[in-house]
Amino acid sequence: MYGFRAEGPMEQFEIIPIFSLPTGSNLLAFTNSALWMVIGTSAIIVFFFAATRRAALIPGRLQSMAEVFYEFVSDLVRDTIGPEGRKFFPYVFTLFIWILVSNLFGLFPSLPGVPHGLHTFTPTSHLIVTLALAMLTISIVIIYGFWKNGLGFLKLFWPPGLPWPMYILIPAIEVISFLSRPLSLAIRLFANMFAGHVILKLFAGFVVSLLSAGGAVMLFGIAPFFGAIAVTALEFLVAVLQAYVFAVLTCIYLNDAVHAADH
């Protein structure tokens, strides 16, 4: 009976409280979003705990995987920021892994028959979450930028070597572009996750509706079925890519903070 009830494409994003904190208020309630954050984070912790439990000279499978992640992000940070970027490596690594796992776990199908509150959920499909991560990055950029460069950080908005009339316009554009960074960073990830899941749910919804119609109409369910499979494959790509893009852009912005006064 569950199999033939199609939900609307937006229901998957609903926040459903599972239990309230002992404060009694629902303000900080443990919701399905929190549940999937905890599931994802726990999975990461278990994985890395198992991978590093016996750090061996000749790595096992888990350790090899962990080292691949490590080298990947480490190279990214070193190539983008340089040797000074070493101190940001744990942040970028945590960010990348957390977003990656959040994106990927949201693509798991829900177990049939479980209540709505336990359906798979993608925390990064909510703007507030991606915005918080983006603001965290930009806050680090601004605070570290001023701490490292002092007022020299403002040279970021004053690119050198332009003919003087350009300086009427360029700093304003630079400031606007800087301020739009957290928004673009947040909206890029959120919109990708959101749109992907909507399309996925639309295709899946078509399949369910057409199948429940019965008769010859059921045959028309084949096309959206393969569509859903294709979109699922695409979404795995997008999930990995967007985590990577978020990490890359974070590195690029951190690079500004590190090297703002250099030119």
Place this chain on the structure above:
Amino acid sequence: MSVFAIVTNAAAAAEEAQAHAAEASSAGLPQLDPAWWPSQLFWLAITFGILYWLMTTRFLPAIAGAIEERRDRIADDLDQAGDFKRQAEDAESAYNQSLADAKAKAQAIAADTRTEMDNEIAALQAETDAELAKQVAAAETRIGEMKAAAATKVGEAAAQTARAVVETLIDEAPTEEAASRAVADAAARPEG
């Protein structure tokens, strides 16, 4: 099992309550409902914070340590291999050196032995030559003596013959001394 049941019941109940609440509020995007923002930020901060803390204090140093250790070990092994190679080369040159030494020594011994043997042979030959020369000298002396004796005997015979001839001719025998003197004079006279 029972825990799961409790959680699912609670979730179902909460779902119902939320559904009513959702109907009451505007039916927009769930993302734009500020009511759940604090909760999401709170749990994001907790999970992300714990993960960051564990990454910095535990996982990343462990992985970095393993990678570093491996890099060191490989460098060490390469160094050691280089040492072994150098040792092998040293051993080879030492071997070649001792081989050359041994050859030179063998040649020296051979040369020594040859000269020694040459000397010995030369000494033996000289000794033999001296012995032979001595024997030859002795033989010559004896020959000389025999010659002298023979000459004396010939002289005596000539003297006797001369006396006999003279006796026969003149029936007077010269003295032995006169006959000997005449024979000696005749022998000393140069030939014709």
